[in-house]
Amino acid sequence: MNLEVIENATCTFCGCVCDDIDLHHDGVRIHKAERACVLGTAWFLNHTAEKKYPVALVDGEEVSLDVAIETAATLLHAADMPLVYGMSNTTCEAQKECVALADLLGGLLDSHTSL
C-alpha cells in the first residue's frame, strides 16, 4: 500500500502536545503514527475521513448543516443565560470563536479547567 506521510504532526490527545509524530495515511485512515505513545496512536488511528455520522441532527432528525447552524443560532439567541462550555478538544482558532460567541450572546463561558 502506498501511504503518504505527514511529518512532524502534532498530537493533541494529552497536555504533552507532542509535535514530532509522523503520520502514515492513505487519505481515509491513518495507519501508523510514528513516535506517538499508546494513547496518541489510539487517538490517531481511531479517527478516519469516513462519513460515519450524519452532518447534523436537530431533535434527532438528520438536517443540513445550514439548518443546524440556524437552529443553534436561534436557540442561543433566544436564551437569557446561555452557557458556552468545553473547548478542551478543539483548536485555538475555534476557541477564539467560542469566546466571541459568549461575548456576543452575553452568556457564560467556561472550560474544563473549572471542574
Place this chain on the structure above:
Amino acid sequence: MGGKVTCTLGEVKQRADFIIYWGGNPAECHPRHFTKYTIMQKSKFLPRGRKDRTMVLVDIRETKSAKAADIFLQVRPGKDFELITILRALIKDQPVRDEDIAETGLDRAAVEDLVRRMKGAKFGCMFFGMGLSMTRGKHMNSAALLTLAAEMNAFTKFVAMPMRGHGNVTGADVIMRWQTGYPFGISFNRGYPRYNPGEFSTVDVLVRGDCDAAFIIGADPGATMPQPAIDHLARIPTIVLDPHITHTSRLARVHITTAPQGISAPGTAYRMDELPMPLSPALKSPYPTDEEVVRRINEAIAKKPFWLPDGGPSPHQWTSQVNL
C-alpha cells in the same frame, strides 16, 4: 500568598535535577513526559541524564509511574493538603509533631528526607496531576503546591506546573485570559467579563439550573458530570459540536459533527507549559471544522436583534462600584 512560579518544559529537560510528580500518573496518562521532557533527557547541565536526576512520586497508590521513581511516597487519601502544609512548615524549620506527620501516611524520616533533598536540589520541579487538583480541597490543593514551590525559592531554584490533560484545555485558558482577563468561569451577562468560579463554573451553574441554553464543544459533560447537571442539560436546549455522537449529543436539541483537531482540522494547540504548537492534519474530513461552524453561528446571531437594548453605554463610562 498566591501566584505561580513555573517554567517551560525545556527548562526541566535542561536543568531539573529534582522532580516531583504529585497526584499524577505520567507513565499511563502522559506517556512521553518522562522521555521527552523530564527524567530521561540528557543535557548540557545534566550530562548523565537519568543518573543526574532524582524523581519522587507522591500518590495515594502505587501506580505504574512508581517504577520510574527513585522515591515513592504513599500519601493517605485526602491528606495531600495536610502533607504539603507540613512541608511548608518544615522547610521553615517550624516544629511538627510525629503523630501529625503520621496522619498523612508517611513517617518523619521520609518527610525530612524529602525536605533535605528539595533544599539540596539545584533546580527542583513539581508536577501535579488530577489526583491532587480534583480531590477534596481542589483549587486549594493546587494552591498549596504552588505556594510550596514559590517558598522553596528562598533556598534554591524551584518551579511547579500542572499536568494538564485534555488536549488543548491550556489553549482555552490562555485565550480566555488575553481576551477577557480571566481563565475560566466567566459571565458576559452584564456586557463585560466577570469572573467567579463556583458562581459561573459549569457544574455549579447546571446543578443550580442557572442557565437556559447550553453550547457544548470539545467536551462530553453528558458522560462525566454529576447526574443533576446532566439532567439540566437535557431540560434546556443544548447544542453540541463534536466529531462523534456523544452522550451529550443524545440529550441535545442540536448536534453538529465536526472534524477532529489535528487529524483533519488545522490550527493551533497549547502545550501544558503554555507554548503554542501548530497542527498538521493528515486527513481531509467530510465535516466542517469547529472554527468554521462556530464562526457561522456567530454570523447568524449577529444578524439577529442585538441583546443590549440601546447598544450599551459609552466605552468610557466607568461602571458603578466594582465589576462583579
Place this chain on the structure above:
Amino acid sequence: MPVTLRLKRPPIVPLEAEFLSPDVLATLSHAEISAMIVHHGKRRLPLSEFFDVEGERSEDLVLHGELHKLRWVGRGMRRGSITVHGTIGMHLGAYMRGGRIDVHGNAGDWIGAEMKDGTIRIRGNAGGQIGAAYRGAMSGMRNGLIMIDGSAGLEVGMRMRRGTIVVGGPTRDFTGLQMKGGTILLRSGAEIRTGAWMQRGTIISLKPLQMMPTFTYSTTTTPGFLPLLSRHLAPHGITLPTGPYQLYRGDRAVPGKGEILVLA
C-alpha cells in the same frame, strides 16, 4: 412604611438587582422603583416584571418569596434595613458598609463578602465564602457582624481581616482559610482544615475540631476577651461558655500567629 417586594414571577435564570439597597430606595418613588432595571441573565427588565412593589422612599426594604436566584441584594449598603421572608441568593450584603440585613430562611454563597461594616443575620442555612475575599483579593470582611443560625459551606471567613462571624450549625472545609484577623465562632464545629494558613485572628469552636497538623497545642485557658465578645453578641441572643478552652496556635506553615480555641 417600608418598601415591600413580593415575588410574582420566579426568575428562570439568576436575577441581579444590586440597587435593592436602602441607600438607593430611600430616594425613589414607587413608580421609579417599579421601573428600575434588573438583569435576568443578559436580559434587562423592569423590577415590576418580577415583583409586586409596595411603598416608596424608605430605608427599610422587605422581600417576600423564594428568592434563591436573586443576587447582590444590599450590595454596598450603608444604612437602613433589609428583611427577607424566604430564601435569598448569592452576594447578599457584599461590600456592605452599614445597616442591617435579616433573612428568615436560607441564603446563598458570598454573604457579606468583603463587607466593611454592618450586621447580617441568616436564620436558616447559608452557603460558602461567608464574609470572604473575592478571588484574588487580599482581604475579606474588614468589620461588621455576620450570624448564621444554621450551617454554612466552604471557606467561611476566608482572608477576613476584622469583624465577627458566628455560625450556629456546622461549617464545611477551610473555615477561616488564610484569616488575617477577626473572630469566627463555630457553635457546632466544622469539617476539616479549619484555620488553614491563618496569619492572625481567632477561631472559637464549642465542639471538638479536627486540627491541622501545623497547629500546636499551647495551653488550656479562659481567655480574657471572651466576656467582651459575649457582651458584643448578647443583644443578638447569642451566648458562649466562658471556658475553659484549649488554645492552639498556628498556622505554622505560614508561619502565623492565629489562635484556635476549642471548648474543653
Place this chain on the structure above:
Amino acid sequence: MIRITGGKIYDPAQGIDGQVRDLCIDDTGKIVETVSGGRIIDATGMVIFPGGVDVHTHVAGGAINFARAMTPEDHRRTQAFIRTKTRRSGLGGMAPTTFATGYLYAGMGFTTVNEAAVPVLSARHTHEELADIPIIDKASLTLMANNEILLEQLEQGEYERAKQVLSWYLWAAKSYGVKAVNPGGVKAWKYGHDAKALDTPIDGYHRLTPGQIVTNLARICDDLGLPHPVHLHCNNLGAPGNITTTLDTLARLEGHRAHIAHSQYHAYGGDGWDTMCSETTVLAEYFNSHPNLTTDAGVVLFGDTVTITADGPWQHLLYKLTGRKWGNLDVENETGCGIVPYTYRPSNVVNAVQWAAGLELLLMIRDPWQVFLSTDHPNGGCFWRYPEIIQMLMSAEFRRECLKKLPDRVKSRIKLPELDREYTLLEIATAMSAGPARALGLTHKGHLGVGADADVVVYEEQVDIQQMFSHPRYVIKAGEVVLEDGDIREAPQGKEFLVRPAMDPATNDFIRPLFEDCYTMKFEHYPVELERIEHPDLRDCQPPATS
C-alpha cells in the same frame, strides 16, 4: 478622504510649531498635499498632533497574560468596556485585555506601540495576542541577552556567527528588533543567581561577561542595519547605587546607537534602601553629551500596578519585599520573567525617589528627541495614565503641588524641586510621537508630512492638560476616524512591523542541532510563519556601507 481645517498643527519633524494649516488625508490612509471632496473636520481652535508612539510597553505575550491571571481583583475594580454590536468587550486596569488595550491606547491618541520583550519561544503566542489588539499598529522586540545559543557564540568569540544566529532568531520570531534584559543575569537566575558586575564572567561561562554582551549586541544591531538599535535594559535594575552599573554599561556601547529602556530604574545612588537617592543629573548629562543614545523615562506613578520583567532575580527580591503574590516563568534557553503586583506610595521614600527620578530625566535631558514618555507599562504605572505625566511636564506649579505629598526626608535625595522647565506642546509632541517614531526607525510614523501614515490626533485645547490629553476630540488611524467625541467608532485591524535582516542560509543547519539539544519542540515548528502575522509590514534593514 478627510480634510482637517483650522487646527494648530504640532509636527516636530517638520518644525511646524502650532501654525494653522489644513491637513489632507487620502483614501489609502496617507497624508497628502490636497484632497477634493470627502469629509471636512473643522478643528478651529484645536491642537493637532501626529498619533502617539509608545516606544516601550508590555501589552501582549506570556508575561502580561500571566499577570492578567494573577490579578482578578484588579479587573473587578477597573474600567469595563461594554460589548456593543460591533465592538468586543474588555477590561482595562493594570493588565488590560487585548481588545481593551487597543481601545485605551487609541482613546488617548496613541496609534503605534512597541511590545518590548518577546521570547522567541512565545513569539507565536505574542503575535496571536497582538492580532487581537485592535486599531493600533504594533512592533515587537525579541529578547536576546540571555539566549544560550547566542551567548555560546559570543563566549567563543565568534562574532560573525553570533550575528547570523541573531538574524535567524529575529526572523524566526517575526520581530522588529533586539531587546536585551539584564544581560547574563536572567541566565544566572535559572539557578537562582544574578549578574551584577559587568566584568565578571557569567555563571556557567569562562570568559563571557555582561559587558561583552552589551557591546556585541549593540554592534550587531548596527551592523545588520536594524531600523531600531539595541533596546537595552541594563543590569542591576532598581538597586540603590546602580548608577555606576548604568554608566559603565553605557560606556560599553562604544559609540554604537542604542535605546536605553526605562532609565529611571537605573539612575539611583546610595548604598542601600536607607540611603537610596536620585542620580539623574549624571545620567542626564551622559545623554546630553551622547546624541547616539535615546531613552524612555520609565516614569513611576503612585498607585497600584503589576510589575512584569524578564529580570527574574529582581522580581524575587520584590516578592520578598512585598510579601504579596509572585509569578515567575522561565523560558527554556532564552529568558524568563517575573510578575509581582506592587503599589507605589508617596509616603515610601524609595517610591518617592523613583517618582521624582523619572520626571527629572524627562526634564534634564535637554533634547526631547532623546527622551520619551513611558511608564514601562505596567511596571511604573499603566500606559493609560500618560496624560498625568504630560501634565507634570507642562506645569512646574502642578509638580510643586505633587511634591507637597512627599515626605520631607525625600527632598534631599531628589533634584525635582530645583527644576523649573516646562514642556511646550511641540516638545510634548516630540516626546510622545516624533521622537519615539524616529528612534524606532518608523519613517511613516510620528510626523504629518506628505506620505506619512495618516495617524492623527486632534485635541481640544484646554487649561486642564490631563483632561485635554485623556480625551482627544478625534483620533484618526490610517485615515479612518476611529474615535470621535470620546467614543470608539471603529476598531479596524492595525499592522505589525517586522524586519528581515540579511542572513547566511547555512545558519539554519548550524542552529538545528544546537536547537534540538536544548529545546523540546520540533525545529520546524519554532519559527513563526509569515502567514500567521495579520497585516505584516516588512521594514528594510540598511547595513552600513562596507568601507
